[in-house]
């Protein structure tokens with residue numbers, strides 16, 4: 723028998739009784755048969771940071787990094803093209819003054 727239903731194991735935070743539920747029930751709230759406490763299937767959310775929040779934060783960080791990279795690339799491109807065509811004369815003067823002193 724090869725049933726492709728994954729089960730999640732979790733334990734009641736109230737009394738420590740271990741449970742096994744089908745994966746599709748993950749995130750649902752059940753009542754513990756032993757101590758009548760509300761238990762979230764799959765655990766996680768009861769204590770500590772839920773994995774979904776951590777994943778969302780990681781994705782946000784990735785997008786932020788990508789945006790920063792694109793901005794940096796655009797800035798470098800702008801500097802390169804800008805300096806290739808028109809060199810700011812004031813920069814030249816400043817450089818000359820710095821060299822003169």
Ligand SMILES: [Zn+2]
Nearest residue numbers: 734737754757
């Ligand atoms: Zn319990």
